[in-house]
Amino acid sequence: KTSKDHLKVQKMKKKVLRKQIRAQHTLMRHEGIECISDATQSLVIANAGLGNGMSRHQLLRIVEEYGLVETVLMPPSKPYSFVKYGTIEEAKKAFDALNGKEVILEDCGQNIVLYINFVEKVFWKNAVPTSLPPGLMVIEEIISPEEERRLLESVDWIGGEDTQKAQKTLKHRRVKHFGYEFCYDNNNIDKDKPLPGGLPEICDPFLEKCLKQGYIKHKPDQLTVNQYEPGQGIPPHIDTHSAFEDEIISLSLGAEIVMDFKHPDGHTVAIMLPRCSLLVMAGESRYLWTHGIAPRKYDVIQASELGQKLGTITADAGDLTLNRRETRTSFTFRKVRRSPCNCIYPSVCDSQKGQQSWVQPSFPHSEMEASKLEQEYVHKVYEEIATHFSSTRHSPWPRIVEFLRSLPKGSIVADVGCGNGKYLGINEDLYMVGCDRSKNLVDICGEKNLEAFVCDALSVPVRSGSCDACISIAVIHHFSTVERRLATIRELTRLLRPGGTALIYVWAMEQEYKNQKSKYLKEKNGSKEEEINNSTAQRPLSDQMLSSSRDSACSDQFLSDLKDKGCDAKPTAATTLPIHTNRTSFHSQDLLVPWHLKGGSKKKGESIDTRLFPVGSKESQELSPVFHRYYHVFCEGELEAVCRSLDCVRVQRSYYDQGNWCVVLEKL
Secondary structure (H helix, E strand, O other): OHHHHHHHHHHHHHHHHHHHHHHHHHHHHHHOOOEEOOOOOEEEEEOOOHHHOOOHHHHHHHHHHHOOEEEEEOOOOOOEEEEEEOOHHHHHHHHHHHOOOEEEOOOOOOEEEOEEEEEOOOOOOOOOOOOOOOOEEEEOOOOOHHHHHHHHHHOOOOOOHHHHHOEEEEOOEEEEEEOOOEEOOOOEEOOOOOOOOOOOHHHHHHHHHHHHHOOOOOOOOEEEEEEEOOOOOEEEEOOOOOOEOOOEEEEEEOOOEEEEEEOOOOOEEEEEEOOOOEEEEOOHHHHOOEEEEOOOOEEEEEHHHOOOOOEEOOOOOOOEEEEEOOOEEEEEEEOEOOOOOOOOOHHHOOOOOOOOOOOOOEOOOOHHHHHHHHHHHHHHHHHHHHHHHHHOOOOOOHHHHHHHHOOOOOOEEEEEOOOOOOOOOOOOOOEEEEEEOOHHHHHHHHHOOOOEEEOEOOEOOOOOOOEEEEEEEOOHHHOOOHHHHHHHHHHHHHHEEEEEEEEEEEEEOOOEEOOEEOHHHHHHHOOOOOOOOOOOOOOOHHHHOOOHHHOOHHHHHHHHHHHHOOOOOOOOOOOEOOEOOOOOOOOOOEEEEEEEOOOOOOOOOOOOOHHHOOOOOHHHHHHOOEEEEEEEOEOOOHHHHHHHOOOOEEEEEEEEOOOEEEEEEEEO
């Protein structure tokens, strides 16, 4: 018996050690924080984070048994927390007692095991308080608890047959309509079919109060009542512009909840809506930002604001905790719109859809403009054309294959901007991983059982110095300023170990080199995968010339040298980006290249014969929409010059390969 017990203890110790090591790797991968074997004042506790249901209150009660706790950091959505004790002895005491200990999460009753490691120091960025979206207000205690009770009791969720017609049971909530029914199949209302009875009379005093206070300009004539149980929510959305007027107000009853708002640029704001509070959305917050409630049983909230529970949720790891959701009911009031919406946000307005004319973009003059240009004319385009693009990218280029096959067996290689992954399986003796900004292209890699993930080439979540080699094929020419192209090469270099090499390919300005036409020009009368005929083709050079030399002093330094080598791009006053005519020589370094999406609007499984429609007709354009991709085509010597501006690299060799300038660089 003693022998069996000893064996069991040893087995458990091995399991704890194994889990400890896994927690160390997770921390290094996610935060870049290294665990150490020597005892310190600071501990990282795996499985004790907000992400797996541990509240700040419970964690404090566990760790305070072993000494004075100076700091507790609980990063949002992470499965671990950091605890700093007053002395090393107290931290060691907690380590010995808690490592491998099983505890029960109070709020859900789930058993978890804690795994502890020492860390030297924990540096956490101070969270910047976020402001409310423009036009949004949250008013506390707009009604009394007694008024709340009467409103909740007024909702008949059972009712008779007439009541059932106005009530819908959706996957994520219960909903009931008054005044007009909102049709979720087309996200609109039938303005000619009002529901009998109108709005409940019990709402009149509240609405009069809102009118008097100026929260709304007109009395609403549509009401949606939603009831959310813990774990339920509503998908992110913008209330249909053509259906409702500007102000939309929502009353929170029964419980508080966190609502998430998101701007088209990706900026998000989490907002606490207290019980008995009023949310007012007008202007930009109503028309441009999406809003939704994530389907979860707990909300991450500010620990220091448990009393007032109002405002935006700041991602401060030192002041976050979990708040268990309860049943919440919302009364959302709207005014039905009787004329088309003419708001100043046509890109998201269904009334103005198709009315706005396409404005040809200009060359970026700031970091923000560059980012927006790439988002619109690179990122969004590749998400749209991913399937068609992948079908045209199946033949690996020989000299890239040669580079990959020349690497030593067992080399770790990153393909930054891997597209559909056509190079990831070239050499089975390599450990290759790819990344791309397009989720749809990464999904195609997954379908091929290739290792790839989504990220931006400016910030690759891979440890510094971890790669023996990197490749960047037809990626850097999509960045719109010299600074961003340089930053991409610097990030590529960061991934390399000293002595590691990177192969870079970019599109060349010179599509005819040493009296030889590139494959791109030769295929003008052959492959038609990108060729289109449209009225926006590249205009005379004098009207559209644009030089990348304008975007930084770096280009100016070698512009004259490039001209001597045959690159004719030169500065001019024009700023509008020209649209290139496919399969022709380039006349400008910065331009938009059309992509003619074949069978663009067909659904999966359908077959559409575009020959039924005349070329250039409206029907043909709908079936085969044209997308424009931003490119900066490189002149001879330009790529080497950018690479040599980095102190940590050496250009091993450079060459021209079928319309592309190519460089192999080595990290010093």
